[in-house]
Amino acid sequence: MQVFLTDLELRGIYVKRVMSAALATALLSAGAVAVSATPAAAGAACDSSPIYSIGDKKTVWSATNVHSDWARPGVTISYAKNVTGSWTATGTATVGTEAGAIFAKASASFSVSLGKTWTKSDTWTYAAAVQKKKGKSRGRLMMYHEAKGFSVTKYRMEPKFGGGCKKVKLWKKSNNVAPVKKNSNLWGIQYA
Numbered sequence: 001m002q003v004f005l006t007d008l009e010l011r012g013i014y015v016k017r018v019m020s021a022a023l024a025t026a027l028l029s030a031g032a033v034a035v036s037a038t039p040a041a042a043g044a045a046c047d048s049s050p051i052y053s054i055g056d057k058k059t060v061w062s063a064t065n066v067h068s069d070w071a072r073p074g075v076t077i078s079y080a081k082n083v084t085g086s087w088t089a090t091g092t093a094t095v096g097t098e099a100g101a102i103f104a105k106a107s108a109s110f111s112v113s114l115g116k117t118w119t120k121s122d123t124w125t126y127a128a129a130v131q132k133k134k135g136k137s138r139g140r141l142m143m144y145h146e147a148k149g150f151s152v153t154k155y156r157m158e159p160k161f162g163g164g165c166k167k168v169k170l171w172k173k174s175n176n177v178a179p180v181k182k183n184s185n186l187w188g189i190q191y192a
Contacts, residue, residue, distance in 0.1 A: 035036055046157040046165035047109040052102055054109040056151040060177055061144035061186050066124055068141040070192070073132040077189075079141045087145045087183070088117045091176030093152045102152050106178060110148050118145055118179035126187045136191040146184035149177045 066085040068077045093102050094116060099176040107114045130139035160166040 003099065011041045015139060021136060046159050048156055048158075050098070050101070050170075051155040051157070051167070051191055052105040053092060053153045053155065054106050054150050055153065056174065057151070058149045059109065060147050060149045062147045062179070063190065064143045064185075066143040066146050067190065068090055070138040070140045072138055073130050073136075075125060076127060077139075077141045078127040081124065082121070082123040083123070085123040085143060085145065086117060086119045087147070089115070089147075089176070089178040091173065091178075093173040093177055098149045098154075102176075103113045104149065106152070106176075109150070111179040112148070114148055114178040115181050116178070120170050120183050122163050122183075128187070130189055130191075133191050139189040139191045142190035144186045144188065145179055146182075146186070147179045149175070151177060 011101055026141060044059045054161060064087045066081075068079040071077050082088045089103075093099070097144055102113050103116065124143060126141055126143075134141070153172040154170045155167050156170055157170045
């Protein structure tokens, strides 16, 4: 027995086939988009923890609060007192919530423990003569404490186009000076 389909029934079958093909194409395309989006998603997994880099490193001797009275040239100053010497770090990178991480990174870079402050109570006994200096009228015994000067640059890893991660510079802060935690001092005459 032959079955004859009307023109209307044939059109209905054709429309269903076209719709099925379009739906299959859309699903395949969505799959391709999902697959191609995977590398971008992998880039989003970059570690965003801050990265600090220490540069411009140098050793400096910073004047403390321990010093004698002023004396004229030719006078030998004797200093013997039990006092607490102290010195505090300077520079914009040595304050704020990131200071601890920056001190830790700088300490590792210099291979010496640095901190925000140095404090030491002791009996300081020293003597030295004030010399004649051109343009200077007086001098005093001054205790200097060892400190480290440095710059710090902050970076962060961010996703890059096409996948992977790149290192991005956020800021750089120069002229930071932090005292060493150990008792490393130098006495000398400060002139004025």
